Amino acid sequence: MTSLHELSLREAARRVRRRETSSVELVRAALDRIAAVEPAVGAFLTVTDAEALGAAEAIDRRIAAGEDPGPLAGVPMGIKDIICTAGVRTTAGSRILERFVPAYDATVTARLKRAGAVIVGKLNCDEFAMGSSTENSALGTTRNPWDGNRVPGGSSGGSGAAVAAGECQAALGTDTGGSVRLPAAFCGVVGLKPTYGRVSRYGVIAYASSLDQVGPLARDVADTALMLEAIAGHDPADSTASPRPVPSYLAALEHGVRGLRLGLPREYFVEGMQPEVESGVRAAVRELERLGAIVEPVSLPHTEYAIATYYLIATAEASSNLARYDGIRYGLRVPADSLGAMYEASRAAGFGTEVKRRIMLGTYALSAGYYDAYYLKAQQVRTLIRRDFEQVFQRCEALVTPVAPTTAFRLGEKIADPLTMYLSDIFTISVNLAGLPGLALPCGFDASGLPIGLQVIGRPFDEETVLRVGAAYERATEWHRRRPSI
């Protein structure tokens, strides 16, 4: 008999709508699970039990009154603490916002609520989404549910860990260079970065404006598709959100992959990769071929320049986006006699090491005399990287790659040299630079029992194909059903 917290999102919502279970029961089960595993996992920075139970009661009342509670009917979810939730502390994993309570919801928060979801808490992340392991959070440590000595991935580590540990049916994360896909891969769950502009960024604390996207994490592809349907679509509060209509992503999952042309970019199978990751991904590719897909080798020649391109553009935008944290209207203020001293002391005390490093790098890249050589150059190389994908997508409908060169590494292992940490993003980063949709899903486990992630990359606004590939693979395999023994 499946415990309530182990139900998929779809199944849980179905039972609530059919009154086989109540939202309050679901939420209580989630809160119990949270209480039980949080000491080992540390996924949440804030648990909103009172508000969640209140919301659950309201949903149950509406159902009793015959109203339609929405497609996410009464199901508990967590939200990465970089996404604003009205009346609930939102920290971005940073001391500088440790006590910040927004009066407004992000658009995605409001849409989840409107779809009937119940928010049970805010999830830990690397500070201002800068990191690949969640070790840069200033407010807590999150551990991988599969092995407590290892990282959950980042920056949406809390989101990945919470879903993997059964603390909520689904979660929202954000992905700027891989921050939804990497935790999904390290934690053995499904994570999607939608096409840039598919989901509103309003109320999402900005790291890199031209790269950030909100993405769902869940236990299987169908749940992920359901989440995307709830949050995607035009938003008059976000000028970069696309006006394209939102299709039914769930419906797209039905079709298999027979005849689908899949590309395997050779630059994504590099020396230095963990051998089990490579063999796991190649096995998944063979499975897709067995299901009828046509796989062919392709090339994305500018891949080797992606890390530098990303880190120049993202840090430049971030250095500007983080200028508003000055201790005047909100956030940490260190009192000082002069204005200048107040700025400098507050920001020095409020920002962690990695954030400072990226602000410095970004400021430098934009500064007089260096703009052309760094920022402008990076934007030009970005165009070359996009063109690589455009070329390849003329022949293929999707690409298949690993998510990361390794499985989850140990806490503290990569913290010493920033560049080593940056290299974790090598397979995910180009997808953000080109604004494409990318799905991560489990495709195996290594000898240590750690999940291996498979990435499917699609054409702009073609989440349907990407989800379809994932769903077909899932139907033929059992990886997504494995749970950590926590």
Add this chain to the structure above:
Amino acid sequence: MSAVETVIGLEVHAELLTRSKIFCRCSAAFGGPANTNVCPVCLGMPGVLPVLNRRVVEFAIRAGLATDCTIARSSRFARKNYFYPDLPKGYQISMYETPICTGGRLDVLVDGGTKRIGLTRIHMEEDTGKNIHDAHGDASLVDFNRSGVPLLEIVSEPDMRTVAEAGAYLRMLRSILMYLEICDGNMEEGSFRCDANVSVRPAGQAAFGTKVEIKNMNSFRAVEKAITYEVQRQTEALSSGERIVQETRLWDAEREETRSMRRKEYADDYRYFPEPDLLPLVVDAGWVDEIRATLPELPAARRDRFIRDHGLSPYDADVLTQRKDVADYFEAGVAAGAPPKEMANWVMTELLRIVREEKLDRALVVRDWPLMATQLARLALLVQAGTINRNTAKSLIPRLRGTGRDPEELVTAEGLAQVSDRAAIERAVAEVVARHPAQAAEFRAGKDRVLGFLVGQVMKASGGKANPQLVQELLREALGG
């Protein structure tokens, strides 16, 4: 000292008369208790995003068309990054490499001729909040009501060579923006701001001298005084071999001098880059044509028409067309039958005096004129016809104010018509001459000035109603002069 040439460029920031702010749905109206006219967007809260107000773009295009600019088909906002308490995001959304308008010009009347002054660019940006010093003096207080109000930045070419040219350019630009109804042109209240770039060079030198930026000039007079002072300062420096520092100086209205701003350790580097939260703005020819069709007759064209059709002098036409509401008022009066020269005179002397004294011109359009145009026209006609004299007419203005009363009807009702009856005035003249033999003798002796006194006496005796020209004529006759 050898001749020195002055080079002046002006940078204007105009607050736009849109209903809402440039990037959010807060009201753009002035006033209200501190921090009430704000929202997460214009407060720079975490996670907020800008959405561009269509009307701001429309106003920018209007301004560009009215100044003969090229309207860019595609333009991009950019971030100007710096730290200041009134700048909530730590950057201002402005435009840098790709402004919406470029390459315009203004033709202004100055020193009896026309001078063409080039306009480098016009772009859109957001205004900042306001800092004020607190009562105790150890802190500053910040109000963000003004944060996000839309501004047009209008930059001239460094084409001006005299303070008069600068003043004429500024007045013309302001008139244009007010005619277009995109800005109320109020320098004192800060909706029309001007910074000046001033340099000098030895006459004949092609290269520009070091340019100094002057800020904090809050009226037309201040602009003129500040530029004059700065030119003087730089000329003296030049002639004594002193180096002129490229810097920003503030106009001190009390001490009437410009002074250096506090020097910062590292100069501000604004690190401009294209605003990633806003997509490139594409303006198609169709929209530009639509907007062009709504442009009113502009000040220069209207001025020329006044000279041509109403026979006014260039100076008078210039004054009457500086504000559209004044020009409309004048033409309403002419339409009501007043001779143009008379109407012009009455508007420029009496009407505008009251309007300025009572600061009725602080608004874009004067809401309540001291007198209706038709009433002023009627007064002008009555004076021209000799029915009443000027003094009587002036005295009637406050009495007619706020009423819709026809001046002619009031004159008749109270018997205010001036006396032009020769015989009656001759009698009054005779009486006055008899009563003031000393002054009469002085006049006969050649002291012409004393006639004024005698005219005054006759006017008094007639209760102010005698026709002054006739009185003068008959007095001279009586005195044999």
Add this chain to the structure above:
Amino acid sequence: MRYERVFVAITREEVRRVAALARLRLAPEEEARLTGDLDHILEAFARLSALDTKTVEPTAHVEDFGALLRQDTVENPRAGDEPLANAPARDGRFFKVPKIIE
């Protein structure tokens, strides 16, 4: 992980200038470490300069749709206390900061 520095592309003085621009107060050890970090990172990024991008347009945006323009309507109500609810220091309805000297 130890790394070899082949050349110093960024000086400590520049790090100070950049820190001032970013309003970050750095302790001397931080300054030294950041100089090394940035130098190391920028050296790795120097390979970008090898690419010929003379005829390549910088990516202005990845979207396929035009600028969003909204109608000029006022929709925000007069704010109550929310704008100031998170203020570290306030004086009535104003945000308070150390005195600004022109």
